[in-house]
Structure formats: C-alpha cells, structure tokens
Amino acid sequence: MSDHPSTFGSETNPSGEHAWDDRARIVSADQSDRLDGGGVPLLRGTFAEMIRRISLLAEEDRAGYVIEKAGDRTYSAEEAMALASRPDFPAQDPG
Numbered sequence: 001m002s003d004h005p006s007t008f009g010s011e012t013n014p015s016g017e018h019a020w021d022d023r024a025r026i027v028s029a030d031q032s033d034r035l036d037g038g039g040v041p042l043l044r045g046t047f048a049e050m051i052r053r054i055s056l057l058a059e060e061d062r063a064g065y066v067i068e069k070a071g072d073r074t075y076s077a078e079e080a081m082a083l084a085s086r087p088d089f090p091a092q093d094p095g
Contacts (some may be wrong), residue, residue, distance in 0.1 A: 020048040020090050023070040029063065029077075041068075048090050054080040 025041035042065070043053055050067045054077050057065070062077035069075060075083070083089060 019069075019072075020046060022047045022072065024050040025068050026050050026053060026065050027068055029066045051080045051084050051089070052092060055084045 024045065024047040026043045027041055031040070043050065045053075047067070047069050054062055054065060054067065057077075062081070065077055067075040067080055
C-alpha cells in the first residue's frame with residue numbers, strides 16, 4: 001500500500017509505509033511551485049532513486065532541489081535526507 005494524497009490540503013495520508021518505487025522526479029526548487037506542475041525535471045526515476053541522488057549532492061547544494069513524487073507531494077532536500085536515514089529505506093541495487 002502506498003501513501004495517497006487526501007482531498008483536503010493536499011497532505012499525505014500515511015499508510016504506514018513509503019512507496020519507494022513510486023515514480024518521482026527532481027526539479028529545481030525555484031520552479032517547483034509553478035501551476036503547470038513544476039519545472040523541467042532534471043532527473044526521473046523511483047522515489048528511492050531520487051532520494052539517493054539528492055543525498056549525493058554537497059550539503060550546500062541540496063536546498064536548490066526538490067523531489068516531486070507522483071500522486072503524492074513535493075519533498076524538500078531536508079525531508080529527503082531524513083527519509084534516506086530511515087531503517088526501512090531500501091538498499092541500493094547492486095546492478
């Protein structure tokens with residue numbers, strides 16, 4: 001079961017687990033609030049992959065990017081780093 005946005009305030013209704021395999025994209029933080037769904041994506045992949053990509057950036061550069069998770073919401077770099085440190089965060093595929 002994945003997290004689903006509610007119809008009130010666009011907040012996530014947690015299901016007890018994160019949908020690490022949901023589609024996501026990284027966009028520039030200054031473009032993420034646009035009415036057309038955000039700016040041009042810099043990277044696309046699973047939510048877990050985008051979290052890993054954010055974590056590879058230098059700390060001072062992370063704030064310039066956000067993750068937009070399909071059907072959910074936008075996650076700041078700070079939120080991404082907190083999710084990366086969770087014990088249930090999936091290990092990177094060796095391939």
